[in-house]
Amino acid sequence: MAFWKGLKESRPGLKVLRQGSFKEDDLPRFSSDPNAEDPPMVGDETPEGKPVPPALESGFTHFMDGAQKVRAIAEYEGATIYLAHLSAALAKREERTMLTPSPDWYRGGLFLFVPSVIEDRHEFGRPGTWVSESVVVRDEDAARGFERVREVTVKAIDEHRNGLETQLLQLFRDGALLTDGTLVNAKPRSGDYPFVVGIVKSHSHQYFNSHERRRAILGLRTGERSGVFEVARGKDRDTVYSFYLRLVEADDRPALFGMIRVEIPPERKYLDRVDEIASWILAERAPTSRPDPRHDKLLYPIHWIEEYLRSRQPTDAGMSLYTA
Amino acid sequence: MREIGRVIGTERKPSTAYTFQFWARPEENLGIGSIVKVAATVGDHDVTVYGVVVEAQGFNDLESPLHEYLSVGGDAGAEPPTLRHEIRVFQAAVLRREPEEPVGAVPLGRVYAAEDDDVRIALRTEKYAEEYGIVCGVYGPKDAQVPVHLHRDFLLGPESGHLNMTGTSGLAAKTSYILFLLKAIFEHYESGKPGDQNGVAALLFNTKGGDLLYIDREPKETLPKEHLELYERCGIDPTPFKKVVYFAPYDARNWTTLDSIRQHPELEKDNPTWPFAFGLENIIDHFEVLVGRDDLDAKASGYITYLRDEYVQGKGRAIEPGGPVETAKTLGELTTIIRKELQRADESSGTGKFGVHHPLTMRKVLNRLQNLEHRYSGLISRDGVTEGPLVKPLEPGTIYVVDVNELDSDAKDLVFASFVSQLKDKMEQRQLGVDRLIVMVDEMNKYAPTGGGDSHVSRALREISARGRYMGLTLFGAQQFRSRVDKEIVGNAATHAFGHIEAEELAQPGYSYFTPAVKEKLATLPTGDVLIKHPHFAQPIFVRFPLPPCMKGSDGMRDFPAQRGVSAKEALTKQALAMGGNANRVADAIESLGEGETDLMRLLTELRRAAPGADPIAILGTGKKKAFRAEPRPTIEESDPFEKE
Known part of the structure; x- marks a missing residue:
């Protein structure tokens, strides 16, 4: 201990990690290139951390999340066939109580994902039990072997679930929605964005490459947000506004512990309310979603929907019945 | 029908044939004892299962209390924007299923609150409630109370019988409930249904205060509205018991009065208390109770049997050849006979015995008998004649209350042993006089x-509990500690009632078939609630009952304070007036009587033993009159002393 203490005194950025208190996911995976490009800041926003004004109440009225339960169910000529239960739900909160989603605000079902490398894939349909989805595997992917084919299939499953969420997002109009995940594909087919805010818990895409940005964002303290920057994602390169927000102090854990990235619609009216939106998110930290291992980033209403979706999934025993 | 939840069966806690779990919203009016109905379709047929809630759990998705603390940063006043979802999970025990076969696991169906008809079907009362039902309380919330019926033949016999009631003393549980049940029973038997020709009577022992001494009088305060509604729901008239006969022992210090707190002119005028006393024939049968079982060895017991067979119940015998034939009707006569036999033994040469009896044994028995007259002086009849409720045939629809409140523990034992034993004999000889006699035995x-040896009383109670139901004798036993009662007697009771019970008693193994929640409810059960176990109910059921529609003991004792220590003539006056005698004629008749204590006591005894409708003036007329004293007359001198000659 004395050894690390000595090192820390001369290196303020050094953090000794408390073992067992974090996940591998929290460890930084961003580019080590200090000259890499940072996303552009929006308006007058600057990268430095800013304290979010405290709020006792949250203005979010609706919450949305998706869930999936995937099992490799068969192999055929080297290709893996997946059975997945995919679902998404949008729930309203009234008088501090989460209401069970109405049938209109639930999407879900059992899908069989059959890679297109299997020629007679159309024979795998089982009406009344699952919907057979053909996963398009491009020739170049197929040429890279079955590992790649499987990656493509898994990605297709994720996209299918995203598609269910998008369907619900497109239906949402009134209220203030907090959704788990990005706002990619949230852009309405016509008109303005509804009041929708996305929370990104995983940091597979990290928007701080320069030394300056990295120090500003990783140095955020509890209840502080970064400046708002612009993010372009998805195949259409739709842009959204985004900022980092620290929900929980990292202390002796990796810097991304307790850190979320928030996405808001790229419109001025939302930019003007960014502090208010951040304060609502901070108010949602109670109750905690413990003992979920992602409790540092998972807000309780989102956790609630996850539990709801999980309750509608077939059990493990039920999934194994489909192998019959 | 309103859906309130769904049956759930998890791998860890699956539904079984006799128990199932279901969830319900917190706002549903469900609790321990609630009856629910499950409806499901299995295959192509409908299955209905009725159950009673025996355990309740409530939880949310919180895994550790620490998580909740951390959520609000230790601020108990904090109000997070989202409330954790709360759920109630109930465990229910199966009451009935339709169809009855196959007895499979309870299906994962919808759960409904039971309505009136459901309760009757669940408890299987729908088939007998009309004809053989005896209401034992109501089930359900105040706005939807359903009367619950016991089957007459399973409560009073002959199918099964006897009631055992457990409850903490002093919480108006045991006596109040048994009085309510008696009210229900009498209402039923007065209806003249088949098999009720000779009706039912009850014999109660008043052991504490005035609990049972005013049950023929209106309550001091009108019963609360909700209690009157309960009576209406049960179809019972909320009036005091119509026919009650009270008995009490004589006061040992003053035989003109009775040893009871129920002695007040107003009570005596309306419904007097009658004396009871045991003749020699009664007490000699219960000698072991009188002297203590340990004190009665085989030789003494043999000598007592000899005395009973020869002098008390037999035709008598001569103590010495050619002497007069001796018989004994009183304790005094019997002790005289023993003395004569001892004298005869002393005078005889040889063994020094009287027959096969050793003088030491005879002296021991003599000693004990001499003590009895002092120990139980108010209970043992002076003239050897038995008095009390069992002298005459019992009358249907009547409650006989034997007041032993003023007696000490030994005397109570004697009274109890004697009555139980007499009842057993009458039961076996089928001389009870009614179809059913209910005997209530407290404590x-x-x-x-349990494990208390083989006493005379416990033997008699065991006998009644085992065979009484066939012979018209039903035992309503009550106690505070069920775990300490003979298991055979408890086991022979078909119906059980449980009022408020202390936690220590509930910890005994005998209550292990109740779930912790049911035990918890029993430990906090309010007055007026009782848990009933009955052969027709697959599971025990909580019911509510109203206050007894009669005067409370404490009110009676306050309003009618006992007036004791009256003279023999005052006692005669009270008794004659109670028998309907004209006040002026009674006063004249008593004024004419002499002051001889023995004669006055004889008259009092005769009045008390007189047949119903007897003329008290005629009986008083047989008394010894005052000695005639001539009127003083003025003496008139023939000559005037003031006259001057």
């Missing part, structure tokens, strides 16, 4: 304790 743990 069963004292009279028939």
